[in-house]
Amino acid sequence: MKCPACEHEETRVLDSRLSEHDNTVRRRRECGNCDFRFSTREETEILNLSIVKRDGSNEAYSREKLASGLTRALEKRPITTQEFRTLVAGIERDIYVLNKSEIKASQIGDIVMQHLKKLDKVAYIRFASVYREFKDVHTFYEEINKLVGKKSKKSKKHKSYAKHTNKRKKSNTAKRAGKAAKKVR
Structure with a gap:
């Protein structure tokens, strides 16, 4: 491992610790040339x-691509860096446990959705909207209803809101027509 200060090739490990939250090992290192101390984090890779x-x-599987998709879904959500690392590690662990050399993108998407559903429901909806290719607002509405435990058909509240909105539109149109008629007189 190269020293970040002097780029000397030989460093020695002073301390190693396994992270409690994810599959990483934190190593404290010291340069043999300049005695600079630094930390590294090692993580397992899903190869092949x-x-x-x-x-x-x-x-080929790419951790960066997974992290990028999760970052977009979790944008401006109250998730710490440690929670994010744990999320990625959990998803990769579930993929690794399948013990396959080839996996469908849809299987990875399902695993990601399971983890996001537990962590952050807003991020889950964001990810689902892209992953499942939501075409309209009604699809969002159905997914939100599934998420909060209601039936997936339009609820009475939604129907009454739509009915109320339509009545308001009609009454506003009638008011405008009445005002226009008064101006003509």
């Missing part, structure tokens, strides 16, 4: 895993 995409093409 091929992702089968929707169109049938294959792509």
Whole structure:
């Protein structure tokens, strides 16, 4: 491991600790040349895993791509860096446990959704909207109802809100027509 201060190749490990939250090892190191001390974090890699995409093409697994998708879903959400690392590690652990050399992108998406559902429901909806390709507001509404434990059909509140909105639109149109008629006179 190169020293970040002098770029000397030889460093020695002073201390190693396994993280409680994720599959990482924190190592405290010291440079043999300049005595500079620094920490490194080592994590396991999922190697030789091929992702089968929707169109049938294959792509190598990428932790960066997973983290990027999660970052977009969790944007401006109250999630700490440690919670994020734990989330990524948990998802990768679930993928690793499958013990496959090839996995469908949809399986990874399902695993991600399970983890997000437990961690942050807003991030879950954001991710689901992209992953499941929501086409309209009604699809969002159905997914939110599933999430909060209500039936997926339009609820009475939603129907009454829609009815109320339509009445308001009609009455506003009638008012405008009445005002226009008064101006003409």
